[in-house]
Amino acid sequence: MSEKVYICSEKQLKDEGVKVVKGGKHAIAVIHHENNIYAVDNRCPHLGFPLHMGSSCDGILTCHWHHARFDLKSGGTLDPWADDVATYPVEVRDGEVWITPEPIDKQTVVKLKKRLKDGLEQNISLVIAKAVVGLVESGVAPNDIAKIGVEFGTKHRWNGWGSGLTILTAMSNILPYLDKNGKILALYQGLVHVARESAGKGTRFLLDPLPLNEEKEQPEISLLAKWYRKNIEVRDVQGAERVLLTAIKLGATTEQLSDMMMTAITDHFYMNIGHTLDFHNKAFEMMSKLQDENREYILTSLLPELSSATRSEESHSWQAPINLVEPLNNAFRTLENIEIKEEDGKNSSDIVDEDQVLEQLLSDDPVRTVELLMEALQNGKSPVRLAQLVTLAAAERVARFHVQNEFRDWDTVLHTFTHAHAVHQAIRRSTTPELTRAVFHGAMSIYLDRFLNIPSARMPVADKSSLQRKDPKEFLDLLDKQQQTDQAAKWVVNYLANGGGLNEFFNVLGHALLRENAEFHTFQMYEGAIMEHRIWQNEDSEIAKRAQQTILIAVSRYVAAHAPTSRETSHTAKIAIRLHRGERLFEE
Structure with a gap:
């Protein structure tokens, strides 16, 4: 328990209205209002503005920066985007005001997880960002953070698994290649896209599995797989859902479920320009991360798309x-x-x-x-x-895609790559x-x-005259300008030829992606390239060397072609990181 801190006499506080004292991590504002004394964290939980500069009326404290409102007694906010403000115990003894500089209601992992759910439900990016920062800094496992997004996205989007959950899974896959800030940005980007895609889309309710009578012979998983396949063939996703849930109820293994669902997809060619198989692969990757939890919601979320998927x-x-x-x-x-x-x-x-x-x-x-x-x-x-x-x-x-093509055709070659990667x-x-x-x-x-x-972009060759090792952060500077597609590829080839480290480059390339308002396909390209490159790295052969260089050229060109953007999405996350560090944003 923290020792009590003396503030001033009750009379002095009444005369001055507010006092600011240092207490613990942050300053504390002690406020005299309507013959009562309150103590709150002096930093507005929204963006850190000093609350002692705010105003109190009818028991409500209002921050003057964005007009966030707080109940002085509980610290609770009337504005969901602002977060509650911490309050502290106050004691008046012999006309003197004392506070205990330890919050009455401490921030906990449970509350941060609840706040993340709030952000997803309300589709508020800053709330999501602050929750992710808090959870990562508290040492919560990334899969536990992603799980919250998966549970939300698979239940609260009636048309099921989409680009948001695919981005979240892809970003979860590349976390080992990013520094701490990169990990925060990756999780945040995935969760923000889940929230955006689910906003206003309605709740998805599961059907029941087929009724099973224990006295009768239960259908074999192989028979259920045939039923499932036939249902998908005629686009009966409700029938397919009941069959799928029945297979899960009967104890089908994840491999059996995967084989059943993938077979139905590959009965047709390149469904939905490759997205269908990619979504299925990502769902099974996420299930593996979550140790097969929430199988019912995750797998059935893949079905709505199949009712109208192109073949x-x-x-x-x-x-x-x-x-x-x-x-x-x-x-x-x-x-x-x-x-x-x-x-x-x-x-x-x-x-x-x-x-x-x-x-x-x-x-x-x-x-x-x-x-x-x-x-x-x-x-x-x-x-x-x-x-x-x-x-x-x-x-x-992708590596040889020429910029004389229409810009939207980047997506055409991207679709083929991500489909092939998902198949692999x-x-x-x-x-x-x-x-x-x-x-x-x-x-x-x-x-x-x-x-x-046709024409084909030339594959860049390393500059033999360049012997100076490059700083990987130069790549970020390069992508601050438009139309650096071929220049980015050339930079990467020179960087590797001069002994540049792959891990450092993967991290910087990740930041080049995560700082942008990247669209769905760029996330796919980055994750697919990193995963494929890592597999080829395990092999010592000429084709493996060719593969690694080709993949890095492809991803560098694609990311560069889609940069820069206005970057407001990542700006929100960076604000959350700075607030967590206690930086004073309002002074800039």
């Missing part, structure tokens, strides 16, 4: 001037009858030339691409490795013939993107 086999571009659907369907019939390898066979690397596969993926002969991929599988190549090569080819399309990550968890079909889907999308590399 690329129905689109003109997949049927003319070259019919891609027929050779793919022929390949998939063959795929049903070959043994799928989870890892490369002993001689597959000798039989299958990976450079040849990569060049074929980037060629203008899609039928031969399908044939070569099938030959590779028949010769013992694993779908996991082929998925990795397809993702590399998709990254090459998903197939590493569970390798099935059905999911392997998505490797072929990605390969065809790479073919369809070929004109976006």
Whole structure:
């Protein structure tokens, strides 16, 4: 218990109206109002303005900066965006005023979590930011912070899993590559996007699983998977939801659920330009982080999108001037009858030339691409490795995207890359013939993107004359200017050639993203690039060296092409960080 602090005589306080004293972490304002004495934290919890400069009327203290109002007795605010102000015990003894400089109602992790939920519900960015800062500084595990956003987003958006929860998952994945401020910004950006996307979208209520009579034989998971597949085929998402919840109730493993849901997706080609498979992959990644908690809400949140998802086999571009659907369907019939390898066979690397596969993926002969991929599988190549090569080819399309294309076409090559990345990550968890079909889907999308590399942007070469090691923060300065796409790629190549550290660059690249009002696809690009690069780093080969450089060029060009922005989203988080440090924003 803190020792009491003497303020002044009661008469003096009445005459002066307010006294400010140092107490604990912050100054405390002691206020005489309507024959009562109150003590509150002198920093307005909204943006830190001195409350002793405010005014009191009818028991309400009003801050004069943004007019936040507080009950003098409890510290409670009438304005949800402002937070409650801390109050302190007051004692009048023999005409002297004393306070105890320890808050009556201390800030706790429980309250910070509650405040984060408030921010999500009210869609108030500053409240979300301050809660995230407080939780991170209190040592709360990032997954526990993300969990609050997942629980909110999967329940309070009637049309289910979307870009917000995907961003939150992606940002959770890249936390190991960021410094503390970067971690705060990443979690904040993910949570803010969940709040924005859920605002006014209504609550989602779960259906019941199918009724089960213990005396009768319960359906096998394999049968439920068939039911689920048929429901998705005819876009009956309510029927699919009841089947899915029944499978969960019967104890289906996460792998069984993943196989069931991914099979239904890959029955069709490149659904919703790749977003559908990406969303499913991210949902299972988040479930893994949360140790399979909230499976019902997370997995059923994926279903609403499927009622109207586009199916690329129905689109003109997949049927003319070259019919891609027929050779793919022929390949998939063959795929049903070959043994799928989870890892490369002993001689597959000798039989299958990976450079040849990569060049074929980037060629203008899609039928031969399908044939070569099938030959590779028949010769013992694993779908996991082929998925990795397809993702590399998709990254090459981004790396070679020419700025003479329309700006919106950046999203076209991005969609192919993020779909391929999602397939690669998903197939590493569970390798099935059905999911392997998505490797072929990605390969065809790479073919369809070929004109976006005509003309082709040149791959930058390191400057041999430059021997000085670069400061990674120079990259941020570069991206303060527009149209630095090719300059960013050149900078990265020189940085690495001069011994620049990868970890430092990943962190700076993360800050280059997180300081912007980045749109959904830029978050996807950064996370996918970092994850794919890390996998290639584990391999010592010429193709691995090529892959790592290609991926870094691709992500650098994409991030640079989408910068700078007005940056007000990150500005809010930086305010929260500075307030937590006790900085005096109002003096600037």
